[in-house]
Amino acid sequence: MAPNPQGDAFPLTRHSVVAAAQGRDPQERVRAMDAITEAYWRPVYKYVRLRWRLEREDAEDFTQDFFSRLLEKDFLASYDPVKGKLRTFLRTCIDRLFLNQTRDAHRQKRGNAAVHVSLDFEEAEHELAASTQSGSPEDYFEKEWVRTLFALAVERLRAQCRSAGKTVQFALFERYDLGDTETRPSYAALAEEFSLAVTDVTNYLAFARREFRRCVLDQLREMTGSEEEFNREAQTLLGVDPK
Amino acid sequence: MKFLPDQVVARLQTEMQTPDLSGTRYRALKFLGRGGMGAVWLVEDAVLHRNVALKVLSAESSSADLAVRLMLEAIILARLEHPGIVPVHDAGTLPDGRSFYCMKYVEGQTLDQYIHRLGLRQRLQLIQRIAEPLAFAHSRGIIHRDLKPENIMVGAFGEVLIMDWGLAKVMAVSSVAAPARQVSGHGSTRAVQDSAQSGALAAENPTAHGTVFGTPGYMAPEQERGDVNLIDQRTDVFGLGSILQYIMRDKSGAPRGEALSRPLRAIGNKATAAEISARYSSVQELAADLGKYLDDMPVSAYRENLFERTVRLVNRNRVAVVLVLAYLLMRMLFILFSRK
Incomplete structure (x- = not known):
């Protein structure tokens, strides 16, 4: 999958890519599927590695195959946002596909899938090793989904800040909010580093966080099939009590 | 795409939740809790140098339903000026687009935390005190619809406050939009209604038939069924019950050591009757029956037999009964000894 020059922002901003993926326009469908693949391939890959204990190469093939089938076989046509979350639907599809393939015992060579998306499995393997894996594979899938959602929102924010000439705001956000806790600089240190007043650091960070929040919600809106699902997901996503 | 470690994801999630108070008079101090619509934060009002509570929507809703409901809650609170209802100071929209309202910060405990230290009598008196602000709200045409122990606060000075009016229903005809003129008569106070203005507020607070609002376990049957048209003050009688x-x-x-008597159980049963018409007609009526029970008087919810009435009368006039019995005993002894 080619990197999106718009900072991974799907052009159908504030519209559901799920609806686009279920639509009739083949071009729109392919673009929508690209966005869905980008948001979900990491959770899918890591999930099958943990849930079905697939070897790395098998997990790579399975992930490729899964997203190819999603487009070719029109899996999403049977998804109804009223009945549940998209990622629960996808997880069910993953499990079903895996069990079907195991049952049939004559899996086609998945590497020959007609649609071959380019995914960085090497990076995903490193991420898998770096993240803590507590709880069930299903919980891990949810956690990975949140991680991907935030990561996509960060890229979206980066692109927006770049085009709006607010690169300092993003740089501050990256240094302060995306950095390691141990090496996190103080506002005063950031002010010195960026030659700003401390109040400017405060204001710039407030701006970046506000925009990041908007990016997350925009990303979420794209990744959900209905307004009800979006509201439900937003509540779930923001429903963790801050410590 | 940059990989975000677990600690960064957790931090961002917290950031997402923290209200954006930049450019406002408030400064976030502490997360207090979460309600149906949003989160409540302890914030400092930098202008007045005092701590207040800020209720903020969890997320923007494009349909704006939640924002409208939160604002309605603020308006309802602003109109219900009563010592038992938390006062609202401010309302609006934060820089991040989330609706909020600011209210008094109540330091205290919720009812479920507070009652452990109380005996039965004090607990029943607490119910009577909850009925006061509730009756006031009803007189203004407001039905709370979500009464439960978690929504009752007992403040640092022992004051009882009813919280979370987010599910409140504004009755079509009420005096909520204008301060009611109080008219006293026949020992009761009734509010003169202003139907024209209250109708406007009620129109902004519609609840579609079939919509279920409330908390399972405390919801009246008509709420569970979504019979919106049947909801009135007796729905809150059920909640209080x-x-x-x-x-x-x-x-x-603390061990209470007090067995629940039949009249008390009957009061509870009448308040939580499935049939609306079988309940107390108002929370005042329920509170009055509890008062009678506490004063060893007959209650409307229970018809006692001759034995029970005797026992109650004896209990109620214990001193007099003991004095009479002592007198009779002395009299008998006197007669016995005088015969010898």
Whole structure:
């Protein structure tokens, strides 16, 4: 999958890519599927590695195959946002596909899938090793989904800040909010580093966080099939009590 | 795409939740809790140098339903000026687009935390005190619809406050939009209604038939069924009755050693009757029956037999009964000894 020059922002901003993926326009469908693949391939890959204990190469093939089938076989046509979350639907599809393939015992060579998306499995393997894996594979899938959602929102924010000439705001956000806790600089240190007043650091960070929040919600809106699902997901996503 | 470690994801999630107070008079101090619509934060009002509570929506809703409901809650609170209802100071939209309102910060405990230290009598008196602000709200045409122990606060000075009016229903005809003129008569106070203005507020607070609002376990049957048209002050009688049942059931804390009498159980049953018409017609009526029970008077919810009435009268006039019995005993002894 080619990197999106718009900072991974799907052009159908504030519209559901799920609806686009279920639509009739083949071009729109392919673009929508690209966005869905980008948001979900990491959770899918890591999930099958943990849930079905697939070897790395098998997990790579399975992930490729899964997203190819999603487009070719029109899996999403049977998804109804009223009945549940998209990622629960996808997880069910993953499990079903895996069990079907195991049952049939004559899996086609998945590497020959007609649609071959380019995914960085090497990076995903490193991420898998770096993240803590507590709880069930299903919980891990949810956690990975949140991680991907935030990561996509960060890229979206980066692109927006770049085009709006607010690169300092993003740089501050990256240094302060995306950095390691141990090496996190103080506002005063950031002010010195960026030659700003401390109040400017405060204001710039407030701006970046506000925009990041908007990016997350925009990303979420794209990744959900209905307004009800979006509201439900937003509540779930923001429903963790801050410590 | 940059990989975000677990600690960064957790931090961002917290950031997402923290209200954006930049450029406002408030400064976030502490997360207090979460309600149905949003989160409540302890914030400092930098202008008045005092701590207040800020209720903020969890997320923007493009349909704006939640924002409208939160604002309605603020308006309802602003109109219900009563010592038992938390006062609202401010309302609006934060820089991040989330609606909020600011209210008094109540330091205290919720009812479920507070009652452990109380005996049955004090618990029943607490129910009577909850009925006061509730009756006031009803007189203004407001039905709370979500009464439960978690929504009752007992403040640092022992004051009882009803919280979370987010599910409140504004009756079509009420005096909520304008301060009611109080008219006293026949020992009761009734509010003169201003239907024209209240109708406007009620129109902004519609609840579609079939919509279920409330908390399972404390919801009246008509709420569970989504019979919106049947909801009136007796729905809150059921809610208050459910709290009464809760405090009677709760065995935690200091041992009460008091068995629940039949009249008390009958009061609880009448308040939580499935049939609306079988309930008390108002929370005042329920509170009055509890008052009679506490004063060893006959209650409307229970028809006692001759034995029970005798026992109650004896209990109620214990001193007089003891004096009479002592007198009779002395009299008998005097007669016995005088015959010898």
